[in-house]
Amino acid sequence: MLKTRIIPCLDVSEGRVVKGVNFVDLIDAGDPVEQARLYCEQGADELCFLDITATSDNRNTILDVVSHTAEEVFMPLTVGGGVRTLEDIRNLLQAGADKIAINSAAVNNPDFVKEAADKCGNQCIVVAIDAKKTGDHWEVYTHGGRKETGIDALEWAQQMAEFGAGEILLTSMDRDGTKSGFDLDLTRSISDAVSVPVIASGGVGTLDHLVDGVKEGHASAVLAASIFHFGEYTIEQARQAMHDAGIAVRT
Amino acid sequence: MAKESLVIIDYGSGNLRSAAKAFERVGADEGLDIDVIVSGKAEDVLNASRIVLPGQGAFGDCMKGLSSVDGMVEALEESVLQKARPFLGICVGMQLMATKGLEHGDHKGLGWIDGDVVPIQPEDKALKIPHMGWNELIPTVSEGSKDGHFVLRSIDSSDNYYFVHSYMVQCKDTHHVLANTDYGGPVPAIVGRDNMVGMQFHPEKSQQAGLRLIADFLQWTP
Numbered sequence: 001m002l003k004t005r006i007i008p009c010l011d012v013s014e015g016r017v018v019k020g021v022n023f024v025d026l027i028d029a030g031d032p033v034e035q036a037r038l039y040c041e042q043g044a045d046e047l048c049f050l051d052i053t054a055t056s057d058n059r060n061t062i063l064d065v066v067s068h069t070a071e072e073v074f075m076p077l078t079v080g081g082g083v084r085t086l087e088d089i090r091n092l093l094q095a096g097a098d099k100i101a102i103n104s105a106a107v108n109n110p111d112f113v114k115e116a117a118d119k120c121g122n123q124c125i126v127v128a129i130d131a132k133k134t135g136d137h138w139e140v141y142t143h144g145g146r147k148e149t150g151i152d153a154l155e156w157a158q159q160m161a162e163f164g165a166g167e168i169l170l171t172s173m174d175r176d177g178t179k180s181g182f183d184l185d186l187t188r189s190i191s192d193a194v195s196v197p198v199i200a201s202g203g204v205g206t207l208d209h210l211v212d213g214v215k216e217g218h219a220s221a222v223l224a225a226s227i228f229h230f231g232e233y234t235i236e237q238a239r240q241a242m243h244d245a246g247i248a249v250r251t
Numbered sequence: 252m253a254k255e256s257l258v259i260i261d262y263g264s265g266n267l268r269s270a271a272k273a274f275e276r277v278g279a280d281e282g283l284d285i286d287v288i289v290s291g292k293a294e295d296v297l298n299a300s301r302i303v304l305p306g307q308g309a310f311g312d313c314m315k316g317l318s319s320v321d322g323m324v325e326a327l328e329e330s331v332l333q334k335a336r337p338f339l340g341i342c343v344g345m346q347l348m349a350t351k352g353l354e355h356g357d358h359k360g361l362g363w364i365d366g367d368v369v370p371i372q373p374e375d376k377a378l379k380i381p382h383m384g385w386n387e388l389i390p391t392v393s394e395g396s397k398d399g400h401f402v403l404r405s406i407d408s409s410d411n412y413y414f415v416h417s418y419m420v421q422c423k424d425t426h427h428v429l430a431n432t433d434y435g436g437p438v439p440a441i442v443g444r445d446n447m448v449g450m451q452f453h454p455e456k457s458q459q460a461g462l463r464l465i466a467d468f469l470q471w472t473p
Contacts, residue, residue, distance in 0.1 A: 001386065001387070001433055002378075002382065002384050002385070002386050002414075002434060003384055003385040003386065003411060004384075005384050005385070040458065043458075045384065045385055067268070070266070070268070070269035070272075071268065071269055071272045072272075074269075074272075074273050074276075074455060074456055074457070074458055074461065074462060075413070075456055075457075075458055076413055076415075076453075076456050093266050094266050095266065096266050096268060096269040097266075098415075098456065118309075119308075120307070120308060121307050121308035121309060122381065122417065123307070123308075123381055123383070123415045123416065123417070124307065166381050166383070166415075167381075167383060195379060195380055196379055196380065196381070197379045197381070197383050197384075220379055220383070220384070221384070250385050250411045251409055
């Protein structure tokens with residue numbers, strides 16, 4: 001039976017791990033390779049690096065982080081943040097990433113996803129969607145939640161799956177950094193509407209939130225950063241909580 | 252015994268350095284004297300004592316990539332079919348062992364395992380495609396019996412392995428299926444015959460459980 005995945009996410013800026021609360025007030029907290037090794041030992045199912053390096057001069061630092069990590073940690077690695085071109089994707093895959101998350105570049109040019117999936121395979125293209133509630137639906141935002149696009153998140157997810165995304169990484173911008181739990185309505189609406197796996201993200205503050213994301217949000221995987229990163233909970237505790245709730249996880 | 256060498260075939264299908272690291276790590280941990288090289292040259296395939304064929308992306312593109320390397324398919328046939336050197340296909344590298352692939356058209360494979368590569372169609376329509384994540388292996392031969400396969404000897408029913416695929420190898424001869432996984436029905440996870448095995452999942456991404464399979468492949472003398 002396929003297991004529900006628990007994915008710790010590391011925000012990386014200029015080669016260092018940071019994690020923002022609502023994307024501001026960044027706190028420097030460590031070496032990404034060390035963190036990755038720790039998560040691997042704890043039995044994380046995958047790892048996600050989100051590169052939030054602001055200046056293009058320092059963008060190549062993520063390639064070093066990825067290659068050092070991939071040489072030491074034998075588990076799937078997703079990398080996102082600032083991916084704009086096929087060359088960016090190729091460079092990250094060459095460095096050892098398994099999956100590449102595309103966000104703004106997909107919004108700017110949806111055909112980019114098609115092209116990337118054709119060239120590299122659907123399995124390595126993850127479309128990251130940052131969604132924010134607007135009235136009775138959710139809209140896609142870019143630029144770390146600062147820029148609205150007017151695109152309906154549900155329709156967008158369906159279109160991206162059709163265009164070849166192998167997976168959707170869905171972040172609620174309303175919940176991100178709040179520790180109040182996933183936006184379960186959003187997660188369920190999108191999980192139920194697409195044929196590809198959906199990773200729930202944004203808002204995890206307790207282990208119950210992870211359980212809810214799967215049971216009520218119908219997510220295939222749950223992603224969290226701060227609860228793991230600051231040592232509030234271990235991956236093992238997360239897995240135990242999910243197991244106790246009757247969710248199939250890796251033992 | 253002559254020093255062993257393992258070649259991971261590079262035909263433009265993704266990163267192979269981390270895969271190479273996994274094989275090197277296992278070789279060192281097991282105290283095996285084995286050189287691991289990543290190469291896109293047919294002569295390196297002819298010279299290697301063990302061969303790994305990885306693969307990422309669509310079946311047709313992979314087969315095209317492999318065939319476009321001068322002499323590569325011939326070198327594989329000579330090393331694997333005639334000289335019977337241990338061979339491991341991973342993911343699409345496993346699928347290429349089949350007769351043909353039906354992803355985006357109809358593409359001829361290496362034809363070593365009689366069967367087609369077809370879309371996974373789980374009975375439960377709620378199951379997502381790709382089949383992505385960790386799943387168990389269910390060996391089709393009893394573990395530890397004299398018919399048990401050496402490469403499968405360490406598989407524990409509680410272990411999980413990392414899969415990511417939308418297509419599967421449908422074998423004509425069920426004896427070629429060495430292990431299944433369950434995803435809305437049985438999905439071939441390890442196929443093989445004689446000196447060749449193919450793994451649909453990624454042993455090199457499957458942490459300790461995967462590294463154990465690699466260790467067994469490295470010590471397999473078919």
